[in-house]
Amino acid sequence: MLLAIDCGNTNTVFSIWDGERFIATWRTSTEWQRTADQYYVWLSTLMRFQNVDVMIDEVIVSSTVPRVVFNLRVFADRYYNCRPLVVGKPDCLLPTAPRVDAGTQVGPDRLVNAAGAFDRHGGNLIVVDFGTATTFDVVAEDGAYVGGVIAPGVNLSLEALHNAAAALPHVDITQPQRVIGTNTVACMQSGVFWGYIGLVREICARIKAERDVPMQVIATGGLAPLFQQAEALFDAFEDDLTMHGLTVIHKYNKDNA
């Protein structure tokens, strides 16, 4: 059975794929110091707790944090007796090669999103992923990742205000009732919330104008629904898009081994 690991700058998600569906998904914070043994204690405890009694014999990893890959490799080797497929490494094939400037190290999460979204929706897509950063990944007609946009993430934007200004508190994102805030928290939430609505709308419109073909906008990441409920920005929301992309890339590598 396949263990798919999606490591972002904030959280790392582990999902078990039985070939047809994900039978379990768990999330932990990303810490590059975590050892292979620590991963195993954590994962095996959760598996036992939820009666997930399966044999993992394949592992695929996408990591936006290069330093965690070493311990995840040891984890796969030591506990599941396998060599993990690591997206972005030369021995991991992609269904379609990215078309970007020579020497660019595209975030593996973006390549995975592109593969997952193309598999479900075909080409000409904008994938918006609300993570630590908010990324817009442009997927061409043939499924290739052809570039995109990187914007500061929602929580990162709020944290930046808090960190840089002595009188601004830590606040969580929510949809403010009105644009004009009448207290500090409401002002900050309005700036980030409505600013983000504008950011997403403007970037998608400009990408569509630049590509000059009809495109679908596919959103992923836990915060996407918050924006979608205020304004119809996306054609689809898929929480498991990155995980799905990992299964697509894994299958492609098996079929083309």
Ligand SMILES: Nc1ncnc2c1ncn2[C@@H]1O[C@H](COP(=O)(O)OP(=O)(O)O)[C@@H](O)[C@H]1O
């Ligand atoms: N459903 C949600 N509601 C509120 N905040 C969320 C939700 N999902 C994710 N977040 C927050 O969004 C940020 C990005 O999280 P995540 O998508 O895990 O990022 P990454 O993939 O970069 O690790 C984190 O600060 C996380 O706590």
Ligand SMILES: CC(C)(COP(=O)(O)O)[C@@H](O)C(=O)NCCC(=O)O
């Ligand atoms: C843009 C990112 C930081 C997003 O990471 P995340 O928010 O998922 O943690 C990541 O995709 C990355 O490090 N990219 C490398 C540069 C690039 O994609 O062009």
Ligand SMILES: [K+]
């Ligand atoms: K992201």
